[in-house]
Amino acid sequence: MKQVPIGVSARHIHLSLEHIERLFGEGYQLNVLKDLSQPGQYAAAETVAVVGPKGRFDKVRILGPARGKTQLEVSRSDAFALGMNPPVRESGHTEGTPGITVIGPAGQVDIEEGVIVAARHIHFHRDDAARWGIADKQLLTVKVEGERALIFEKVLARVSDQFALDMHIDTDEANAAGVKTGDVAVILS
Amino acid sequence: MKQVPIGVSARHIHLSLEHIERLFGEGYQLNVLKDLSQPGQYAAAETVAVVGPKGRFDKVRILGPARGKTQLEVSRSDAFALGMNPPVRESGHTEGTPGITVIGPAGQVDIEEGVIVAARHIHFHRDDAARWGIADKQLLTVKVEGERALIFEKVLARVSDQFALDMHIDTDEANAAGVKTGDVAVILS
Numbered sequence: 001m002k003q004v005p006i007g008v009s010a011r012h013i014h015l016s017l018e019h020i021e022r023l024f025g026e027g028y029q030l031n032v033l034k035d036l037s038q039p040g041q042y043a044a045a046e047t048v049a050v051v052g053p054k055g056r057f058d059k060v061r062i063l064g065p066a067r068g069k070t071q072l073e074v075s076r077s078d079a080f081a082l083g084m085n086p087p088v089r090e091s092g093h094t095e096g097t098p099g100i101t102v103i104g105p106a107g108q109v110d111i112e113e114g115v116i117v118a119a120r121h122i123h124f125h126r127d128d129a130a131r132w133g134i135a136d137k138q139l140l141t142v143k144v145e146g147e148r149a150l151i152f153e154k155v156l157a158r159v160s161d162q163f164a165l166d167m168h169i170d171t172d173e174a175n176a177a178g179v180k181t182g183d184v185a186v187i188l189s
Numbered sequence: 190m191k192q193v194p195i196g197v198s199a200r201h202i203h204l205s206l207e208h209i210e211r212l213f214g215e216g217y218q219l220n221v222l223k224d225l226s227q228p229g230q231y232a233a234a235e236t237v238a239v240v241g242p243k244g245r246f247d248k249v250r251i252l253g254p255a256r257g258k259t260q261l262e263v264s265r266s267d268a269f270a271l272g273m274n275p276p277v278r279e280s281g282h283t284e285g286t287p288g289i290t291v292i293g294p295a296g297q298v299d300i301e302e303g304v305i306v307a308a309r310h311i312h313f314h315r316d317d318a319a320r321w322g323i324a325d326k327q328l329l330t331v332k333v334e335g336e337r338a339l340i341f342e343k344v345l346a347r348v349s350d351q352f353a354l355d356m357h358i359d360t361d362e363a364n365a366a367g368v369k370t371g372d373v374a375v376i377l378s
Contacts, residue, residue: 076364077266088336088367120337147277148309151340175265176358176365178277 002187008174023104049103054083075172089116121156123163148178191376197363206255212293238292243272264361278305310345312352337367
């Protein structure tokens with residue numbers, strides 16, 4: 001049975017180096033609060049505020065390290081509260097997505113694009129993928145059990161020797177399925 | 190193919206006659222804003238505020254007519270914002286659920302129980318259920334198509350000659366599935 005641990009992603013932001021400096025000051029370095037399941041990735045001690053047309057979130061966790069482009073990942077419930085309608089996208093694919101205002105202690109940045117609802121996906125280490133016959137970019141069907149049992153279709157496989165086995169869903173998806181981080185999903189096909 | 194229209198339930202409240210009077214004044218009658226898909230049910234023009242341990246919602250729609258017991262239905266995302274952890278329950282089954290403070294223009298009520306996350310369900314008119322061989326209380330498997338396609342398991346069938354065919358899911362479930370009111374689901378089994 002192809003069992004995968006579930007990691008629930010709450011709203012969070014990835015920042016470019018340039019934006020870290022504009023929000024926190026020149027030469028600023030993020031502090032590590034907690035390591036994440038993917039090697040080298042961490043939740044930073046720092047948060048920012050994000051301000052949309054109809055609402056704001058005051059403490060959005062920054063995930064490090066810095067990326068090439070700033071990207072805010074929200075659930076659709078979050079997007080509704082902000083007054084926005086971002087598309088479901090794979091991380092990094094932000095062309096044509098809405099922008100937002102990001103506020104830090106040292107300044108404010110208005111990004112022109114970068115707000116997405118993250119497409120659900122499973123990170124596979126190359127060895128796990130090989131063992132189970134799963135290819136990068138394959139769309140999988142994945143079941144979760146329990147009171148709100150459901151089967152997610154079109155779950156994107158992402159394979160790399162930099163990845164650890166983990167299924168990432170957002171808070172809407174976790175709530176709809178009645179699961180939390182650490183629960184287990186099963187790949188059906 | 191057993192196609193069912195989807196109705197997405199945003200957070201809402203059903204009030205007892207006693208609570209309508211305590212919140213809006215003696216002898217108060219709710220006004221109809223819009224009829225709902227189920228015969229005789231309506232969204233009232235009136236709203237109330239609800240206040241939980243960590244958050245509040247200022248404009249929660251009342252659904253009428255009055256019921257025997259007051260019941261607040263929220264998504265799990267809503268519950269988190271309120272600072273509560275209500276169980277997933279069938280409507281009307283509120284024993285042992287948390288209470289909340291409800292505020293209207295004429296007064297405030299602290300209900301001792303009645304906050305639930307509504308269990309997803311399909312209303313069937315008796316004739317639809319008979320035609321498709323579906324029994325009251327049966328648990329169904331239901332598919333929705335699209336970018337976030339998924340299959341809901343354990344969808345409760347509710348059969349009555351007072352019901353119109355409609356599948357009710359909450360906003361978390363709708364967001365996870367990428368669907369909205371008026372979209373169509375298919376009963377697989």
